[in-house]
Structures are given as C-alpha cells and as structure tokens.
Amino acid sequence: MNVVEAVKTEGEAEVIARKLTKNARGNPLYADIWRFGVNTALRISDLLSLTFEDVAGDKLVIKESKTGKTRQIDLNSSAKRVVAERRQAHPDHTFLFQVDSNRSKGKAVSRVAVAGAFKAVGDELGIQLSTHSMRKTRGWLMYSGGVSIEKICRVLNHSSPAVTMAYIGLTQAEVDATYHEFVF
Template sequence: MRVEPIREERQVKAIKRLLNDTPRDKLLFVMGINSGLRVQTLLNELRVKDLLYAKVGDSIPVKESKTGKLNYLVVNKEIKKTFDEYYEALEPEEDFYLFRSRKGVNAPLTTYRVTRLVKGWGEAVGIKHNLGAHTLRKTFCWFQRMKYGTTWEVLCKRLNHSSPSITRAYMGVTEECVTEILHHSI
C-alpha cells in the first residue's frame, strides 16, 4: 500500500507540538519534511558532529544510502532551531548517529521503526490515510509543489528522479487530481 504525504499545514504543526517532549523524534520529523532526503539517508549518513557547528544556509554533503550519489542537506532555520533544542536536551556525543536507537548501542534507528513512529504521529493528530517513513519526503515534495509552486523539474532534480513524470507519479498525481482542477472557475 502506497504511503501518502501529509497535506495539511495544521497537521504538520500538530505533529511538531506533539513531539516537543521528544527532541530526537521532532528533529527527525523536521529534517524529513524540510530536506527531501530519504529517511534511510538521514538515519545512516548523519552524525551529531555533522550539524553541531552548522549555521543556517550551510550545505552538508551526504551520500544517499539507496543510490550512493552525493546529495546535500541544507540547514534552514527550522532544522537549525530544532537541532539546537535536540542538542541542548540530550547532549549526545559528537560521533553518535544523529537518530540513534535507544537500545544502548551507537546504532541508528531503522526505517521500520520510523514507519511505526510516523504512523503513530499521524494517528495522534487524526490523519486517516496511510503513512510511513517515506511520508516525510513526500510531505516535503507536497508543500514545495502546492505551497511554494516549485516546478516538477526542480523537484525531480532534488529527489534524484530521472524525469518529472516519475516525480508526478511518486507524488500520486492521478486523473482525479487533473479532473478536480477542471471544476475551478476563473
């Protein structure tokens, strides 16, 4: 079953509030919806030291876990603010994975665990459609396209897709979406 993006800003804000007491999870959510990177890359490629001295606007090189291609995490204001809260609350060691498992070893969370977390956050704020780890990346795309008007070509480049048509299919643009706009009056 396909996972969907979170499409409503009020739901994004509700999840952020829900996660105020769990700094690691809030950082994961914020980075997932603000970076466009796969969760697998966020989990496996980032350490605390990668963001510790970063400033807003810095680009942190990361190797994509799935493709092995070089990509970048750009530190925006929301990522920086949330990372600072995380670091102040937990004071993790610099070499620790950024999204460390709580099982006592320095190992990252698993994608399976993130899927369970995201589903739980969605249920807690009343989201009815299917969510999973990939929801974070899809939410980034949704808001970039629908709120900011980012072109399919730019999203395609950010996601390292081979064509904009793949990006549209990835986002779930269907015939129903196209038919819906035909009801708009100008």
C-alpha cells in the same frame, strides 16, 4: 503494496509533529526526525545515519545510500533549529537521532522504531503515514506552493518529472480540477 500518503498542508505536518511528541511522552525524538526529514527530503536510511559532524555547518553533503548520488542540501532555519536543540539536549551523542536505551546505547534510532511511531500517528489521524511520508510531504508542499515539477524532481533526486508527479500523489481529480480552474 501499501499506499503511503503525503501530508497536504503545513498545518497537518505540524499536527503530526505534535502528536509524535505526545505519543512519545514528551520525547521530541520522532517529531525532530519528522521535522528534519520534511525540511531536507532525505530518505530514512540517510536521515538516520547522520552524525552531528555531518550537520555542523549550513550545508549538508551526503552520498545517498540508495542511488549513490551526492546531494548538497542547504539547511534551512527549521532544520538548523532541530540540530541545535538536539545538540544542546544530547552533547554526548554521535548521531543526530540517537537513542539512549541500554540495548541500543550509542546507536542511531532504528528505522523500525521510527516506522512504528509514524504508523501509530497515521492510524490516529486516519492517513497512511510512513517514513517515506516525509519526502512525499516535502514534494507536495513545494508543488502546492507553486514550485515547478522539474525543480521538485531535482530536490528529490528523481530521474524524471513523471516519477516525481506519481511520487507526490498528483491525482486524476486534481488534474481534472484544472479544467474548471482555468476557463478561457
């Protein structure tokens, strides 16, 4: 099984968004998916099924396809900006992340296409990037910003803080460093 990485800084997350747009020849679709995904911490299957109707207000209520649990997500300014820009650019679309190709007209972008775009950027940057990196990045950025593991666990809808710690990639080296950071 391949190890998928979290992006460790907001600056690196922005570099990925810019490269996704550049690699798509100026089409912001994959960068918008990245930004919205990092801001909402949704799994790719739930993210790609969103319609404009789902994201019409300030809150998104979704029943997760993997867990069957209902989540309520307060859309932040960045997520709302993605929605507004996509709605303005594609007023006739049903899905938030819809493709316009003749073969897939009227359908949401495929998970395979998103995975390919993310992998290409990851290869370019030398990191293991996949569709799951958005959730991991959200968790890591929250953790490095001082948010408690318990709260991150709740945001990611994990069953325990231990799952969250493994999920975001808290390494032994980072644990070891705390012995030198906090000396009494």
